[in-house]
Amino acid sequence: MTDDAPTGLAIALEPLVMRVLAGNPSPYTATGTQTYLVGTEDVAVIDPGPDEPAHLAALLAAIGGRPVRAILCTHTHRDHSPAAPALKRATGAPVIGCAPLALDDSGPRADAAFDMAYAPDHVLADGEQLAGQGWTLTAVATPGHTSNHLCFALEESGALFTGDHVMGWSTTVVAPPDGNMADYMASLDKLMGRVQDRIYYPAHGDPVENPHRFVRGLAGHRKQREGQILRLLGERIGTVPAMVERMYVGLDPRLHGAAARSVLAHLLDLETRGRVVPSGDVWALRQQ
Ligand SMILES: [Zn+2]
Numbered sequence: 001m002t003d004d005a006p007t008g009l010a011i012a013l014e015p016l017v018m019r020v021l022a023g024n025p026s027p028y029t030a031t032g033t034q035t036y037l038v039g040t041e042d043v044a045v046i047d048p049g050p051d052e053p054a055h056l057a058a059l060l061a062a063i064g065g066r067p068v069r070a071i072l073c074t075h076t077h078r079d080h081s082p083a084a085p086a087l088k089r090a091t092g093a094p095v096i097g098c099a100p101l102a103l104d105d106s107g108p109r110a111d112a113a114f115d116m117a118y119a120p121d122h123v124l125a126d127g128e129q130l131a132g133q134g135w136t137l138t139a140v141a142t143p144g145h146t147s148n149h150l151c152f153a154l155e156e157s158g159a160l161f162t163g164d165h166v167m168g169w170s171t172t173v174v175a176p177p178d179g180n181m182a183d184y185m186a187s188l189d190k191l192m193g194r195v196q197d198r199i200y201y202p203a204h205g206d207p208v209e210n211p212h213r214f215v216r217g218l219a220g221h222r223k224q225r226e227g228q229i230l231r232l233l234g235e236r237i238g239t240v241p242a243m244v245e246r247m248y249v250g251l252d253p254r255l256h257g258a259a260a261r262s263v264l265a266h267l268l269d270l271e272t273r274g275r276v277v278p279s280g281d282v283w284a285l286r287q288q
Pocket of ligand 1: 075077145164
């Protein structure tokens, strides 16, 4: 991180954008969740963050009594959306943005990582806009990290709030079954095609000032990972833990679970494309 991380202080990034860091640092959140305020006369709040009294107080101080037009959530992981109800109670603003997760079972998607209490007043469709005085935000559907992930484009400045789709400090975790590698790659392609984006403001990590080059690098990194997996399968290294050991040398052990989910996401994608087949926990190249 090049910025130091002043938890709870509102930092002005450009005329229409302020950032407030929540006090939830972890191996998954970097310095913590970064909540963004958009607007001057009236504001939108993007990713209100964890439901912590200190963070809510910091947001209310940054809002300073201005009308809040909307509370927007990029997705419903527990470090992004749980403060929405408390902020709604405090400001009267509607919760608008990503869809709640539709769970048709109590399987792995009903994971502790998700905010199951999330209940939006309105779900934004891809391309749908929300405006205040001097600002316009457009929803950009970007599934992959989660199935319900949205980015938000600030039309007046060329800023894109990327949530966890593109982060400024680490690659994104793609954890099946809700996370989907093919969707994630398609959502990277979608950002490549958005020539109007000048800068990304991620929920974790520093702003990304060369967004298209950065996204091309992320896509290349995933292609490399996929190539590594195919090579390991060629060496008959066919279980996810054995692959993680070979692919993530020196990784913080606390992140091994996330690495394993990402490897599985690649394998499921390769299976869909007819390249690999599972047999129990062991994967193999598909014989042509
Ligand atoms: Zn997330």
